[in-house]
Amino acid sequence: MIRVAVVGAAGRMGTSVVQALEEADDMTLSLAVDGRDGLEGITSDNTDVAVEFTVPQASLDNVLTLVGRGVDLVVGTTGWTDEGLDQVRQALEQAPREHQSVFIAPNFAISAVLADHFAAKAAEYFTSAEVIELHHPDKVDAPSGTAIHTAQAIGKARRQAGLGPMPDGTQGAADSRGQVIDGVHVHAVRLQGLNAHEEVLLGNSGEQLSIRADSFDRSSFMPGVLLAVRTIASGSHPGLTVGLDRFLDL
Numbered sequence: 001m002i003r004v005a006v007v008g009a010a011g012r013m014g015t016s017v018v019q020a021l022e023e024a025d026d027m028t029l030s031l032a033v034d035g036r037d038g039l040e041g042i043t044s045d046n047t048d049v050a051v052e053f054t055v056p057q058a059s060l061d062n063v064l065t066l067v068g069r070g071v072d073l074v075v076g077t078t079g080w081t082d083e084g085l086d087q088v089r090q091a092l093e094q095a096p097r098e099h100q101s102v103f104i105a106p107n108f109a110i111s112a113v114l115a116d117h118f119a120a121k122a123a124e125y126f127t128s129a130e131v132i133e134l135h136h137p138d139k140v141d142a143p144s145g146t147a148i149h150t151a152q153a154i155g156k157a158r159r160q161a162g163l164g165p166m167p168d169g170t171q172g173a174a175d176s177r178g179q180v181i182d183g184v185h186v187h188a189v190r191l192q193g194l195n196a197h198e199e200v201l202l203g204n205s206g207e208q209l210s211i212r213a214d215s216f217d218r219s220s221f222m223p224g225v226l227l228a229v230r231t232i233a234s235g236s237h238p239g240l241t242v243g244l245d246r247f248l249d250l
């Protein structure tokens with residue numbers, strides 16, 4: 001049995017993860033903590049993997065604390081910066097156990113992971129690309145972690161293909177053109193009734209490719225979370241790994 005602790009257990013994702021763990025035959029819930037409970041109860045003696053879904057302001061501290069306590073992690077919280085990821089890498093180098101692992105994914109839904117993958121593949125063939133992410137209005141961060149990841153992947157593919165800046169004749173104040181990430185415009189919609197959605201628009205003269213992923217329900221994330229827990233518990237990915245595509249044969 002893989003012993004799994006959940007951090008952020010009272011939240012929307014944490015609640016779904018606790019339920020998914022209870023339904024999994026090969027996992028058992030070691031501890032469920034939220035908010036002010038603190039992480040003291042989670043140790044490498046009682047937990048193989050901690051799953052962390054909290055808020056961008058808390059996630060880095062939680063990860064560093066648990067790495068220092070010898071616990072492996074699967075992290076779904078968004079808002080990660082390159083500096084934060086570097087801090088995790090450094091913490092892993094000084095971790096108390098050998099071969100400790102941290103896995104971070106902005107999105108655990110297969111539809112979103114594939115949309116991101118296909119968008120990066122398509123990017124070199126199109127003059128223009130923009131990302132629109134659409135989420136429930138209780139989401140605290142914008143743009144979504146997934147949209148940032150997609151924009152960065154498109155930007156990298158365009159650079160590797162030697163593509164220059166996209167055509168854009170906007171003059172003057174350009175607030176309504178969205179946030180520019182790696183040269184890609186990203187637009188965030190918050191709307192009652194939505195859950196988690198992303199559309200990538202790729203354009204050439206006279207044609208458009210649209211790639212869209214829709215998570216209608218948080219159950220869409222659970223197979224990916226369980227896959228990540230099993231993979232990290234197996235010890236096959238020591239160090240820091242980012243993105244569920246790393247565990248899929250894409």
Ligand SMILES: NC(=O)c1ccc[n+]([C@@H]2O[C@H](COP(=O)([O-])OP(=O)(O)OC[C@H]3O[C@@H](n4cnc5c(N)ncnc54)[C@H](O)[C@@H]3O)[C@@H](O)[C@H]2O)c1
Pocket residue numbers: 007008009010011012013014033034035036053054055056058062075076077078079105106107108109141145221
């Ligand atoms: N990777 C994915 O597939 C995926 C999917 C959905 C959401 N998310 C991300 O997961 C995060 C959580 O989303 P949510 O909708 O569950 O949010 P939420 O607000 O419903 O839940 C967050 C929970 O974390 C708790 N929390 C805050 N600070 C804490 C701390 N220091 N220690 C322990 N618990 C703490 C809060 O009390 C709350 O219960 C967000 O960053 C969101 O973008 C990722």
Ligand SMILES: O=C(O)C1=N[C@H](C(=O)O)CCC1
Pocket residue numbers: 078106107135139140143144145146147195196
């Ligand atoms: O509901 C959220 O919040 C989500 N956050 C992730 C993101 O920011 O990309 C994944 C989708 C759901």
